[in-house]
Amino acid sequence: MKHVPAMQSLTPAVDARYQTLLRKLITKNGIGGKDSTAFVDDAKKQKLKTDESSIPLPVFEKGIHVNQAPPTSSNGLNGNSPTDDSTSDLSKTVSSTQDDRANDVKDEIMRNVLTIPMLKYDDLKAATDNWSDANLLGRGGFGQVFKGVWLNSLVAIKRLRDTDARNRELIRELCLNQYRHDNILPLYGYSFGGAEACLVYQFMACGSLEQKLRSKSHYPPLTWSQRYRIAHGVARGLQYLHTMTGTPLIHGDIKPANILLDQCLMPKIGDFGLARKGPYGEERTHLKVSRVHGTRPYLPDEYLRSRCLSPAVDVFSYGVVMVEIASCLPPIDRNRPVPLLSDWIQQQARDGLDFASLEDRLLQGTPHSNPGLCREFVAIGVHCTKYSRGDRPTMLEVYKRLDNLEFPGKHYM
Structure with a gap:
């Protein structure tokens, strides 16, 4: 049950249809009191999002053709997609294919969350000497990265900004825990219990x-x-x-x-x-x-x-x-x-x-x-x-x- 708070923190970025297991746990065990009741009610009202960013590591399936014509206008980085008929058709295709993979996505999220250690925010705060600037390794679009000592080991702790993009970042990183390889940076743990969500990685002594x-x-x-x-x-x-x-x-x-x-x-x-x-x-x-x-x-x-x-x-x-x-x-x-x-x-x-x-x-x-x-x-x-x-x-x-x-x-x- 200790993972329920973490699972609740992910709900803004996870479609309501994928939250069935979490709602059952909350209702059955009375976890979280009034906030949990509100969560269940809000989840029932949540609308389906058709943009592919609403699910982690999306897979586009049947219906999208290899030779599909390109849009009439091009976009730079972070640009919005054109709102023409072809985009409308694409949204319909994505919506229909999401139905086919709803269970797979839900299972992937839950399976990976449950296999990664959930850490206490205060422990990570102490590990970085209260987020000291002396331990700041860098800044990025999703937040800051600090060096810290956790369980007598050097680690890198990514402290994420509280945004919708943060939720998508969290889900991606948690789902990617299944891709373990000598040349892929390993995720040691995560925390959702404090002011900011955090991800803990192996510390890389020689930088980038x-x-x-x-x-x-x-x-x-x-x-x-x-x-x-x-x-x-x-x-x-x-x-x-x-x-x-x-x-x-x-x-x-x-x-x-x-x-x-x-x-x-x-x-x-x-x-x-x-x-x-x-x-x-x-x-x-x-x-x-x-x-x-x-x-x-x-x-x-x-x-x-x-x-x-x-x-x-x-x-x-x-x-x-x-x-x-x-x-x-x-x-x-x-x-x-x-x-x-x-x-x-x-x-x-x-x-x-x-x-x-x-x-x-x-x-x-x-x-x-x-x-x-x-x-x-x-x-x-x-x-x-x-x-x-x-x-x-x-x-x-x-x-x-x-x-x-x-x-x-x-x-x-």
Whole structure:
């Protein structure tokens, strides 16, 4: 019964039809007094939401065609979908397919909530020395992240803002607990008992890949063995997400800031706030979304303009990261003739540039230089950032290509 308060906290983001079990528990056991009675009454009045963001990691099923025409107007990041007839038809399709998967979604939410430890807010507050600024690791769209000591272990605690987006973030992270892998940041626990909801993760001692690539004055340059370990680990994690079940899980925001590094520089993919379940079945190549979210320099054109989401979006993002790892060039540079790195590297490939010349300048001319490995990294990046998603490799193919690379020091990592 200790999970009932947590389940109640999730109700604003979960459709009323998925809350049957919770209402039965409250009614049968008299949990929560007047507030619980009010909850049951409010749940009965709650209307069905047809936007796909109302359920976690949504799956769009039969009825959405692969060759569906794109909308008449395009949207930038976080833009609203056009309100035309095609959007109306899409909403009807989503509504009908939600009926088919209502029980699966409910079971997934409840199963994952019940398997994750629920922690006391006051314990997390004490772990961070009352949310001290000295322990602040960073800020994001959903809140703040603090370093803390919990059960004598260093952890990262994400304190979430009290918004509707927070509820969706919570559900996604809790549902993703089933995707456990060496290269995916593990969730240790959660708390709903205090002023803010909190999520507790493994603490990553070496920060993010972005810090390693950008803060050159604070860190020595990564060796090629370290760069390979990071690229190889991220590819392994992504191919796992894309292939573990019949329905791929699309991260949606792969970038250096979301690639976290432990004390051995082993990468773990974090921040699944934009993750979604992708198309399923051999005849489905992508699904249409009503809104585009993510980080512009890492997103392909078919997603930005046509709202076509598929695992190829993650492949594209990974390709940009690969070029960054090899060269330390920024993903966007207004001083470049072609500002976006993904567009610029495609142009350089067409012009016949030797990719070895793009090696991180801090490595060139040193014993750590490896032009051949740089050439291979950039070539993979070029392949992954092809304009047409059909021309890009799968993450499994990328992983195998990296796994087969041979270079001095590889087997001593």
